[in-house]
Amino acid sequence: MKHVFKLIAAYLKVNLQQAAAYRADTTFSIVMNLFWLVWELISLQVIFSNTSSLSGWGLGELIALLGVWRLANMFMYSIVWPNTERFNTSIRDGSFDYNLLQPVNSQLLVSISRVVVWRVWEIVLAAILIGVGVSMSRSIATFSNLVSFLVLALSGMAVLYSLWIVLIAFTFWFVKFDNNVTILDALMSAGRFPATVYPPWLRIIVTFVIPIAIATTVPLQGLRGDLAWWQVLVFLGIGVAALFISSRIWRAGIRKYSSASS
Amino acid sequence: MLKIFQRLWQVNWAEQWQYRANLIMYLLYGLVSPVVYLSVWRAVANSQNTVKGLTAADFAAYYLTLVIVDKLTQEITIHIFAYKVQDGTLSDDLLRPTHPLLTNGLMYNIAFKVLTLIALAPIWVVLFLAFRPDFSHVTAANLSLATLAVLGGFAINFLLGAIITCIAFWTTRVYSISEFIYAFALLLGGTFVPLDLLPVAVQNVARFLPFQLFIYFPIQLILGRLTPDQIRMDFILQAVWFGLALLAFGWIWRAGLKRYSAVGA
Numbered sequence: 325m326k327h328v329f330k331l332i333a334a335y336l337k338v339n340l341q342q343a344a345a346y347r348a349d350t351t352f353s354i355v356m357n358l359f360w361l362v363w364e365l366i367s368l369q370v371i372f373s374n375t376s377s378l379s380g381w382g383l384g385e386l387i388a389l390l391g392v393w394r395l396a397n398m399f400m401y402s403i404v405w406p407n408t409e410r411f412n413t414s415i416r417d418g419s420f421d422y423n424l425l426q427p428v429n430s431q432l433l434v435s436i437s438r439v440v441v442w443r444v445w446e447i448v449l450a451a452i453l454i455g456v457g458v459s460m461s462r463s464i465a466t467f468s469n470l471v472s473f474l475v476l477a478l479s480g481m482a483v484l485y486s487l488w489i490v491l492i493a494f495t496f497w498f499v500k501f502d503n504n505v506t507i508l509d510a511l512m513s514a515g516r517f518p519a520t521v522y523p524p525w526l527r528i529i530v531t532f533v534i535p536i537a538i539a540t541t542v543p544l545q546g547l548r549g550d551l552a553w554w555q556v557l558v559f560l561g562i563g564v565a566a567l568f569i570s571s572r573i574w575r576a577g578i579r580k581y582s583s584a585s586s
Numbered sequence: 587m588l589k590i591f592q593r594l595w596q597v598n599w600a601e602q603w604q605y606r607a608n609l610i611m612y613l614l615y616g617l618v619s620p621v622v623y624l625s626v627w628r629a630v631a632n633s634q635n636t637v638k639g640l641t642a643a644d645f646a647a648y649y650l651t652l653v654i655v656d657k658l659t660q661e662i663t664i665h666i667f668a669y670k671v672q673d674g675t676l677s678d679d680l681l682r683p684t685h686p687l688l689t690n691g692l693m694y695n696i697a698f699k700v701l702t703l704i705a706l707a708p709i710w711v712v713l714f715l716a717f718r719p720d721f722s723h724v725t726a727a728n729l730s731l732a733t734l735a736v737l738g739g740f741a742i743n744f745l746l747g748a749i750i751t752c753i754a755f756w757t758t759r760v761y762s763i764s765e766f767i768y769a770f771a772l773l774l775g776g777t778f779v780p781l782d783l784l785p786v787a788v789q790n791v792a793r794f795l796p797f798q799l800f801i802y803f804p805i806q807l808i809l810g811r812l813t814p815d816q817i818r819m820d821f822i823l824q825a826v827w828f829g830l831a832l833l834a835f836g837w838i839w840r841a842g843l844k845r846y847s848a849v850g851a
Contacts, residue, residue: 352759352762356762356765356766359766359769360769363769363772363773366773367773367778367779370778370779370783370784370785371626371630371779373785374630374637374638374783375630375633375634375637377633378626378629378630379629379633503607503608503611506611506615507611509615510614510615510618511618513618513619513622514618514622516622517622517625517626521625521626521628521629522622522625523625523716523717525716526621526625
């Protein structure tokens with residue numbers, strides 16, 4: 325376990341050095357990111373200048389949801405996309421072999437070898453959004469609500485992560501399947517609003533098929549105190565099960581892999 | 587000249603036909619946002635009957651028209667051209683006796699448009715059945731006027747896209763600049779929300795900006811929600827913006843070519 329952390333630290337350091345080499349680009353990306361945040365807040369303001377509640381959710385709750393959504397989004401752009409790109413290339417040219425030769429879990433290597441480090445600050449931003457949102461909304465965040473929020477947010481992220489691992493593992497079976505992560509990214513924008521506003525068919529897609537809502541709407545429902553303790557446990561179970569199943573599929577995929585270069 | 591366009595059409599069509607799976611991906615990707623916004627406004631309209639006079643069926647009509655109008659007037663010039671300036675492959679295009687953007691770039695856009703619209707048709711029917719829009723005010727006269735508005739809107743959007751793409755002659759950050767302007771277009775053009783729902787001060791600014799001329803104006807024209815005065819005004823605005831964009835493009839293209847140093851080629 326200890327060398328796993330050492331490995332992660334080493335990769336983060338390399339990625340940090342990379343970001344430092346392109347300082348102007350990094351600064352510019354942060355400015356654009358803030359600009360989009362302003363855009364998202366304005367769009368919420370426009371909605372709530374025309375109504376006082378969106379399917380029972382107030383402005384404060386949607387600001388908090390925006391914070392949670394940005395966390396999931398951060399995960400997409402700091403880890404999922406950069407590593408997918410690298411992974412797809414490595415499958416195509418066979419350099420994935422070198423990954424398998426390392427004496428560590430290949431899934432771990434595939435997940436962390438490229439990280440867009442500057443996006444880490446979005447955790448702070450998200451925390452601010454969630455804090456402001458919660459204090460603006462009428463519902464009072466009790467300690468147990470906060471705990472269930474954290475548990476649900478973590479298991480939601482675990483579900484998103486697992487889905488991603490399954491999607492890229494499919495590449496082992498279908499080589500022409502490298503477009504798949506786009507599906508995950510496309511439905512991401514549906515997570516900015518509570519799943520309850522969508523018509524049933526779309527709600528089913530974002531909850532069960534591509535479960536963006538599990539990482540966005542559900543944690544916030546926990547924070548609002550909408551969920552009973554056993555429901556929180558069920559979602560935690562789903563997160564753990566997803567991690568387990570995805571690592572199984574990953575291993576099955578590895579066995580299927582027949583290097584392109586040799 | 588017509589023969590050149592005809593030949594370029596064949597080339598671009600054949601090229602993009604090869605990427606039809608990617609194109610469907612791209613199309614579905616672009617449909618998520620309108621469906622999300624439509625769902626949000628529908629939820630609001632359902633909870634209080636109307637939003638500034640618009641019912642849930644009106645919102646459905648707006649966004650379902652939007653997905654068509656948006657495809658008709660969209661342009662993707664920056665994705666096919668900016669990298670050529672940066673890696674120097676533009677030199678090949680410049681050797682040809684035709685204007686690379688106004689002939690090949692234009693045809694690429696149109697071939698892309700036609701293919702996306704064909705792929706959109708079945709999905710649109712599904713959305714129609716799912717959201718039950720109210721198209722009762724659409725008339726043949728409005729549709730024929732809207733054809734003109736769509737043509738004018740595409741011309742303006744294409745030129746704006748070409749102008750932004752030409753910024754690539756000066757900086758590599760052209761994609762970020764384009765993203766920045768795109769965000770304004772989303773809000774002030776009518777993609778996020780029908781402009782009547784914005785604060786009045788913002789509406790007054792948005793009216794005179796070019797973005798609404800290729801999204802909001804054609805949609806409202808099709809849906810029969812504009813008075814004859816407003817229609818006249820918007821057509822005049824389209825003419826003015828088209829003229830301005832044409833002048834600006836002519837200038838930036840010439841100035842850009844002077845700076846172009848064929849890096850890497």
